[in-house]
Amino acid sequence: MIESLISGFEAAFTFTNLFFICCGIVLGIVFGVLPGLGSVTAIAIMVPITFYMSPVAAIAFLVGINKGGTSGGAIPAILINAPGTPEAAATARDGHPLARAGKPEKAMKMALYSSVFGDIFSDIMLILLAAPFAAIALKFGPPEFAAIILFSFTLIAALAGKSLVKGIAAAALGVFLSTIGLDPVDSTSRMTFDKVELFDGISLNALAIGTLALSSVLSQMFDARAGGNQAVEPVSSDYAKDNKLHPHEYWSQWRTLLRSACIGTGVGMLPGLGVSLAAFLGYGAARRASKQPEKFGTGALEGIAATEASNSAVVGANLIPTIALGIPGNVAAALLIGAFMIHGVVPGPLMMVEHAELVYSIFACMLMANLLHLTIGRVGIRIWGLFVRVPKNIILPVVVLFCIVGVYIPTNSLFDVGVMFAFGGLGYLMRKSGFSIVCLVIGFLLGPMFEMSMRQTMLMHKSDLSIMVTSPISLVFLILTVFFLWRFGFRSKK
Amino acid sequence: MQATNLVAGVVLGIGAAGALFWLIPNYTAPPQSPLDLAPGFMPSVAMWVCLLLAALLIKSGLPFGRHDQVHADEEFGDEASGVGIATIANFGLWVATAVVLMLLMQTLGFLVAAISFLVAAMVYMRLQVYWLLATIAVGIPVALYWIIWFAFTIELP
Numbered sequence: 001m002i003e004s005l006i007s008g009f010e011a012a013f014t015f016t017n018l019f020f021i022c023c024g025i026v027l028g029i030v031f032g033v034l035p036g037l038g039s040v041t042a043i044a045i046m047v048p049i050t051f052y053m054s055p056v057a058a059i060a061f062l063v064g065i066n067k068g069g070t071s072g073g074a075i076p077a078i079l080i081n082a083p084g085t086p087e088a089a090a091t092a093r094d095g096h097p098l099a100r101a102g103k104p105e106k107a108m109k110m111a112l113y114s115s116v117f118g119d120i121f122s123d124i125m126l127i128l129l130a131a132p133f134a135a136i137a138l139k140f141g142p143p144e145f146a147a148i149i150l151f152s153f154t155l156i157a158a159l160a161g162k163s164l165v166k167g168i169a170a171a172a173l174g175v176f177l178s179t180i181g182l183d184p185v186d187s188t189s190r191m192t193f194d195k196v197e198l199f200d201g202i203s204l205n206a207l208a209i210g211t212l213a214l215s216s217v218l219s220q221m222f223d224a225r226a227g228g229n230q231a232v233e234p235v236s237s238d239y240a241k242d243n244k245l246h247p248h249e250y251w252s253q254w255r256t257l258l259r260s261a262c263i264g265t266g267v268g269m270l271p272g273l274g275v276s277l278a279a280f281l282g283y284g285a286a287r288r289a290s291k292q293p294e295k296f297g298t299g300a301l302e303g304i305a306a307t308e309a310s311n312s313a314v315v316g317a318n319l320i321p322t323i324a325l326g327i328p329g330n331v332a333a334a335l336l337i338g339a340f341m342i343h344g345v346v347p348g349p350l351m352m353v354e355h356a357e358l359v360y361s362i363f364a365c366m367l368m369a370n371l372l373h374l375t376i377g378r379v380g381i382r383i384w385g386l387f388v389r390v391p392k393n394i395i396l397p398v399v400v401l402f403c404i405v406g407v408y409i410p411t412n413s414l415f416d417v418g419v420m421f422a423f424g425g426l427g428y429l430m431r432k433s434g435f436s437i438v439c440l441v442i443g444f445l446l447g448p449m450f451e452m453s454m455r456q457t458m459l460m461h462k463s464d465l466s467i468m469v470t471s472p473i474s475l476v477f478l479i480l481t482v483f484f485l486w487r488f489g490f491r492s493k494k
Numbered sequence: 495m496q497a498t499n500l501v502a503g504v505v506l507g508i509g510a511a512g513a514l515f516w517l518i519p520n521y522t523a524p525p526q527s528p529l530d531l532a533p534g535f536m537p538s539v540a541m542w543v544c545l546l547l548a549a550l551l552i553k554s555g556l557p558f559g560r561h562d563q564v565h566a567d568e569e570f571g572d573e574a575s576g577v578g579i580a581t582i583a584n585f586g587l588w589v590a591t592a593v594v595l596m597l598l599m600q601t602l603g604f605l606v607a608a609i610s611f612l613v614a615a616m617v618y619m620r621l622q623v624y625w626l627l628a629t630i631a632v633g634i635p636v637a638l639y640w641i642i643w644f645a646f647t648i649e650l651p
Contacts, residue, residue: 172543183523186526191537224619401612458529458531
C-alpha cells in the first residue's frame with residue numbers, strides 16, 4: 001500500500017494537478033460562503049468542465065471543491081447565522097454567538113483547523129479501509145440498510161434535544177414530504193396533483209435552502225426591524241487579541257476532534273447518511289461528553305470543533321463506498337461517480353484492481369488538498385472576516401438574492417424558487433415555535449432510503465419481516481435503536 | 495410557548511388529518527404487487543406519527559397539561575420566542591412578498607424583481623443612505639445576472 005501511495009504521489013505531484021486543486025478549493029469556499037449554493041451545486045456545475053482535464057486532475061479538482069465547500073459553509077453560519085450548507089447549521093449554534101461576542105475570526109480559525117483535521121483523518125481512513133470495507137459492505141442488504149436508517153431516526157431524536165415531541169414531529173413531516181413524487185418502485189404518482197415539476201419530488205436544494213438559509217435570513221430581517229437583534233460588533237480595541245486562537249485552545253479539544261472525526265468517518269462510510277447527520281451527531285456527542293454542556297450554544301469552541309471535524313470527515317470517508325462498491329455516500333459522491341464515468345472509470349470493487357494507480361493518485365491528491373485547503377482557508381479568513389463589517393440591512397436582502405440564484409441554477413426552474421419561498425416561510429414559523437428544522441431536513445433525506453429498503457426487504461423476503469431480527473447486522477442496529485430510544489426517552493423525562 | 499404549542503398542535507393535527515383522510519387516499523395508487531407495501535404506506539405512517547404528536551402538543555398546550563417551556567429553545571435559542579401576533583404579521587408579509595416576487599420574476603424577469611425586492615427590503619430595514627441603497631439595488635442584481643451568464647451560460651429568468 002505504501003509503495004502504491006508513493007507512486008500515487010509521484011503521478012499526482014504536478015503543477016497542473018496542484019493548480020486545479022487550488023482552483024477547486026477556492027471555488028468550493030466561494031460557493032460554500034454564499035448561502036444557498038454550497039459544494040453540491042458547484043460540483044454539479046463543474047462536472048462537465050472536467051471533461052477537458054486528465055482523470056486525476058478532474059477528480060482532484062472536484063474533491064477540492066467538496067473540501068472547500070464543506071468548510072466554506074461554516075463562514076456565513078458563523079458570521080450571519082445563515083448556514084451556507086445544511087451541515088453548517090450546527091456550526092452556527094456556537095459559531096454565531098462567538099461572532100456576536102466580537103470573535104468571528106477566532107470562530108472561523110477553529111472551524112478551518114477542525115475541518116482540515118477531520119479531512120486528514122478521514123483521508124487516512126479512506127486509504128486504509130477502502131479495500132477491506134468492500135468485503136464487509138457487500139454483506140449489507142436491504143434489511144440491514146433499513147435497520148441502520150431506523151437507528152439513524154432514533155439519533156435524530158437526540159438531535160432534537162429535550163424537545164423530543166417537536167423533533168420527531170418535524171422528522172415525520174420531513175419523511176412525508178420526501179414521499180411526494182413518483183413512487184420509487186412502481187412509478188405511480190404520489191400527491192403530485194399531476195404537476196410535472198413534482199414528479200421528481202420536492203427539490204432537496206429548495207427545501208434545504210428555504211428552511212435553513214432563507215428562514216434564518218427572514219428571521220434576522222424581522223428581528224432587526226423590530227430592534228430585537230443586535231448588530232454584530234466585531235471591531236473593538238481588543239479585536240486582534242480576542243480573535244487569536246492559541247495553539248493550546250485548539251489542541252485542548254483533541255478528544256472532541258478525534259471523536260468527531262471518528263463519527264464523521266463512520267457516517268461517511270455508510271452510504272446515504274450524509275454530512276448533516278454527521279455534523280449533528282458530532283455536536284450531540286461532544287455536548288453529551290462535555291463537562292460543561294451548558295456552554296454549548298453560547299459560543300463554545302468545543303461545539304465548533306465537533307461540528308466541523310465531523311462534517312469534514314465525511315468527505316473522504318464517503319469515497320470508501322463510492323470507490324469500493326460504486327455506491328455513492330451522498331449527493332456529492334454521486335456526482336463524483338458521474339465524473340469517474342466521464343473518464344471511462346467505473347467505480348466498484350474492480351476499480352481498485354484495474355485502476356490502482358489512478359485510485360492512489362487520487363488519494364495522494366486528497367492529502368495534498370488538505371494542506372492547500374489549510375493555507376488558502378487561513379489566508380482568506382481576513383477577507384471573509386470583512387463580511388461582518390457589512391451592515392445587516394445590506395447583506396441580508398442580498399443573501400435572499402443568492403438563495404434565489406442558488407436554487408435556480410441547478411434546475412433552471414422558477415417552480416423550485418417558489419418551493420424555496422414556501423419553505424422559507426415554514427422554516428420561519430418553525431424557528432419561532434421551536435420545531436427542529438434539522439430534523440425536518442434529515443427526515444426528508446433519510447425517508448426515501450428507509451422506504452426503499454423496507455420495500456425491497458418485503459419483496460425479497462415475501463413480506464416476512466422476521467429477517468430484520470434474524471440478520472445479525474440488522475439485529476445489532478435494532479438493539480441499538482431500542483437502547484437509544486430508551487436512553488433518550490428516559491433522559492427526556494428526567 | 496404554551497399557547498404556541500396549542501396552536502402548533504392544532505395546525506399540525508388538522509394538516510395530518512387532512513393528509514390521512516383526503517390527500518393520501520385520493521392521490522396515491524394502490525399497491526401493484528401483493529408482496530409490496532402500498533405507495534401510500536410510508537406517508538400514512540409519517541402522518542399518523544404527526545397526528546399522535548399533535549395530540550401530545552395540544553395536551554402540553556392546555557392549561558392543565560405538562561408544559562415544556564424550558565425545552566423549546568434547544569435549537570434556536572432566543573429565536574424560539576413563540577408565535578404571537580407579530581410573528582403571524584411577519585409571516586403574512588413574507589407570503590405577500592414571495593407572491594409579488596414570483597409574479598415579477600415570471601412577468602418582468604429577474605432583474606426587475608431583484609431590484610424591486612432589494613429596494614423594498616433595504617428600506618424596510620431602515621437603510622437611509624440612498625446613494626448606497628440605489629447602487630446596491632441595481633449593481634448586485636446586474637452583476638449577478640452577468641456573472642451567471644458568463645460563468646455558466648445560464649440566463650436568469
